[in-house]
Amino acid sequence: MNRGNGHPGVHFLLSLIDQDDAAAVRRRLGIGEPEELAVEHAVQWLDRLPRPRSVLLWMLQEDDPATNRVLFNHLGTPGTIKRDILRGVPFGGTGGRLHVLVHGQAPEIPVGPRGVVGDLREARTMKTARAAARVVGGDDWTDVAEADRTEPLPGYARWALTERIDCPATVRAQFGSHAKFTHRLRRAGIVEPAEYVEVTRPPQDMLAVLRLGEVLFPRRVREAAAVLAPLVHSELGVDPDAWAVLAQLLPRFAGTVPELVRTSGAVARV
Structure with a gap:
């Protein structure tokens, strides 16, 4: 995925409109068709991008x-x-x-002598909690959740488990749901696709991640697309001038993707 001529962010946003219209916009912008990637190559490019x-x-x-x-x-x-x-x-x-x-x-x-849940209960520092949480596998989450319902796990252990990307949503909700908790999750890089597109700054790398996501995680990309598609249709549509503004602003734009789309549409209408 060549950043110079691949325009991954523009290609991703163009995927949200009718593909015949998208092809016409690409011709007007002179950016060519999007590059097809195998999974291995997509992961290699993903490794070069900041991402949650x-x-x-x-x-x-x-x-x-x-x-x-x-x-x-x-x-x-x-x-x-x-x-x-x-x-x-x-x-x-x-x-x-x-x-x-x-x-x-x-x-x-290795699991400690007290077992998965026992080590979590004994965690008294963030370091020991994270060490205990690292042992938890996919088959252990039900037991961990049940143990916490029986007697809440220590706060360090709860947060160390919450930081695990594979912590089930139901278990994470059991550990906390208030605004401060959600903010800490976001800072730890744990977000949902809709939140990712709404708050991430700047947009260039984020859109490139979503472009790779069309290969690597298409189901979750559809959630991001559902947030952006109505805005792209209303602000950019098939107007090549609006898309040209977006392509020009994207590399240096400091706001969010929704702000970029609205700004591009507004500038084109002036």
């Missing part, structure tokens, strides 16, 4: 064997997630185990 930690979860939620294979061999994938991939744990909410096409050995993840 949730992006890894969005990829896992596809439960796609090709994506899981790449993530298993990726240095940045946590050991517990690699182990769950080998075990066929589904991240996308599907029932039953996944068919595993990954070859490799699960990393060693």
Whole structure:
């Protein structure tokens, strides 16, 4: 994905309008057709972009064997997630185990003598809580949630578990839901796609991530698209002047994507 002539952010936004109209806009802008990427290459480009930690979860939620294979061999994938991939744990909410096409050995993840829940209960610092939380696998979350309902886990343990990108939404809601908690989650890089497109600044890298997401996490990208599509239709539509303004502003625009789209439409109408 070449930033110079690929225009990934523009291509992503153009994917939100009729594709014949999008092709006409591309011809007027002289930017060519979007580049097609294999999963391996898309992950390589993703590694070069700033992105929230949730992006890894969005990829896992596809439960796609090709994506899981790449993530298993990726240095940045946590050991517990690699182990769950080998075990066929589904991240996308599907029932039953996944068919595993990954070859490799699960990393060693030693559990303390008190067990998964016992170590979480004994956590008295953030360091020990994170060490205990790192052991929790996909098959342990039900037991962890039940233990917390029986007797709330220590605050450090709750936050360390919440920071896990694969912490189930129901378990995370059990740990907290107030505004300060949500803000801390956002700072930790744990966001939903709609929130990602509404608050992220600047937009160039974020839109490039979503463009790669069309290959790597298309289901979650559709949530982002649902937020942006009405605005793109109303502010840009098929007006090549508005799209030209957007392409010119995008590399240096400091606001959010919605602000970029509205500004581009307003400038074109002047």
